[in-house]
Amino acid sequence: MEPLTVPGTLDSLTIIGQYVNAAAAAAGLDKKIAYRLRLAVDEIATNIIVHGYEEAGRAGDVLVRAALDQATLTITLEDTAIPYDPRNRLRPEHIDRPIEDRPIGGLGVYLTTESVDRFEYEYVGNRNRNIIIMNRPKGAGSPATG
Amino acid sequence: MIEIIVETIQQVIVVKPAGEIDASSAAVVQQKVLPLSVPGCKIILDMSGVAYMSSAGLRMLLSVYRQISGNKGRIVLVGLSEELKDTMSMTGFLDFFTVHDLLEAGLQSFS
Numbered sequence: 001m002e003p004l005t006v007p008g009t010l011d012s013l014t015i016i017g018q019y020v021n022a023a024a025a026a027a028g029l030d031k032k033i034a035y036r037l038r039l040a041v042d043e044i045a046t047n048i049i050v051h052g053y054e055e056a057g058r059a060g061d062v063l064v065r066a067a068l069d070q071a072t073l074t075i076t077l078e079d080t081a082i083p084y085d086p087r088n089r090l091r092p093e094h095i096d097r098p099i100e101d102r103p104i105g106g107l108g109v110y111l112t113t114e115s116v117d118r119f120e121y122e123y124v125g126n127r128n129r130n131i132i133i134m135n136r137p138k139g140a141g142s143p144a145t146g
Numbered sequence: 147m148i149e150i151i152v153e154t155i156q157q158v159i160v161v162k163p164a165g166e167i168d169a170s171s172a173a174v175v176q177q178k179v180l181p182l183s184v185p186g187c188k189i190i191l192d193m194s195g196v197a198y199m200s201s202a203g204l205r206m207l208l209s210v211y212r213q214i215s216g217n218k219g220r221i222v223l224v225g226l227s228e229e230l231k232d233t234m235s236m237t238g239f240l241d242f243f244t245v246h247d248l249l250e251a252g253l254q255s256f257s
Contacts, residue, residue, distance in 0.1 A: 010170035014147075017166070017198070035198070035229045042200045046169040098242070107201040107237055114236055 001026065003065040008053040008079060016045050016064055020075060023066035027073035027136050036115035037134050041075050043108035044086060044130045052081025052128070070136070072117075077130040083123045086112070086130065147171070150178045158188045158256050160249070164195030167203035176206045180213055187219035190252045194225025204239055211243070220244070224252040 004019045006012035020041045024034035045062055053060055063078040086109045113119050118133040148165035159182050163175050182189060191210075193199075207223075214221045222244045226234070234240040246252040 010168075013168045013170055014166070017168070032229065032232070038198070039200060039233065042168055046200065046202065050169065098238075107204055111201055111233065111236065 001066045003063055005061050005063050008049045008060045008062050008081075010046070010049055012049070012062065013042060013045060016062070017042055019064055019066070023068075023073060023075065024134075026066075027068055027134070029073065029134060030137065033134060037073070037075065037132065040112040040115045040119070040132050041077065043112045044077055044132065047084075047086060047108055048077065048079045048081060048128070048130075052079055052084060056081060058082075068136075073134045073136060075132045075134075077132075078127045080127055084128055085121045085123075087119070087121055148174050150175060152178065152182070156253055156257070158190055158253055160190045160192055162192040162195055166198040167196055167206070168198070168200045169202035172200075172202035172206040175203075176209060179210050183210070183214040183217050183219055185217045185219065187214060187217060188256050189214060189219065189221045190249065191221060191223050192225050192249055192252075193223060193227070193230060194249075196225075196230065197227060199230050199233065201233075201237075204234070204237060207239065207243070220256070222246060222252045222255055224249050 001023055004016070006015055017038055020038045021034065024037050029037065048062055052058070058081055060080040065076045067074045067076070116132050117135045120131040122129045148163050148167065148171040151162045151164070153160050161179055161182070165171060167175060179189070179191070211221060224246045226245060231240060244255065246255060
């Protein structure tokens, strides 16, 4: 699949979702796994747009790339906001508190890491790179196209 | 894009969003529901038209819940898909809300 580049605004979430759904279909992911992948990518993209760009008063794009191999589908998100590792935001202790007492927020990264097979982050060439990996079902591996 | 239908059935306000609830559309749903949460209100959020919801939807539900319970009202969720239930279950939201599969059961819970 061709990579997708969209402006870093909340309006772009829909088209990012469509791109991820198409990638999940190409990878042969079943419905629940495809949903979780879309959720994970949406949460990370939302954080990039809201915290990386809008709240910081910056403008920039979000690049989304899907790569398939025999065993996995990898979705990579890149942005030019300030360096930010979402894994630092993960606060599982909040999940154990009654929801009335929880701070609003911080759920997105939790959902991401709980939903996917692997989540990685790196900062390369002045770009944040969030990497989300889903295992493909056994036998779905067509020749790599990504 | 999200469309929201509001109707009153047996003195219960039924709010039915149709579309996807992400960080962009969650605010639209919230703006629709908050003005309805008057003292003692009875509100059903019929989610059967929502095939996708991110954590922005969870935050919206929490804000709506706080406003409604602050006004001594009640909110019931109906029509949640398996996927939405999974997300709510992972985050502890499912046990927190009164949930029914069918709208009829939600309405009965108020009577």
